[in-house]
Amino acid sequence: MKEIYQALEDLVWLAQLGLSMMMPLLLCLGGCWWAVSHWGWPGWLYLPAVLLGLSSGAQTFAAFSRRMIRRARKKTPQSRVGFNDHQ
Numbered sequence: 001m002k003e004i005y006q007a008l009e010d011l012v013w014l015a016q017l018g019l020s021m022m023m024p025l026l027l028c029l030g031g032c033w034w035a036v037s038h039w040g041w042p043g044w045l046y047l048p049a050v051l052l053g054l055s056s057g058a059q060t061f062a063a064f065s066r067r068m069i070r071r072a073r074k075k076t077p078q079s080r081v082g083f084n085d086h087q
Contacts, residue, residue: 020057022057024053024056025053028056
């Protein structure tokens with residue numbers, strides 16, 4: 001039962017990562033589309049919006065991976081080295 005719970009927890013984490021990486025890009029593109037269509041801003045502003053959205057998604061991925069690495073380190077038992085065991 002514990003394996004099923006762990007698999008479902010990993011699936012939730014993966015879904016959260018996907019949403020956290022895509023939402024900044026979609027929000028930046030949506031805001032740029034709104035500014036271009038309502039205020040008549042130039043269309044070249046889509047490029048900075050895409051770059052800003054992708055960089056925000058990359059920052060989210062970096063923070064997520066650091067958190068998962070830290071979490072994996074806490075779960076693995078660390079072997080202790082005795083006085084006569086080290087080299």
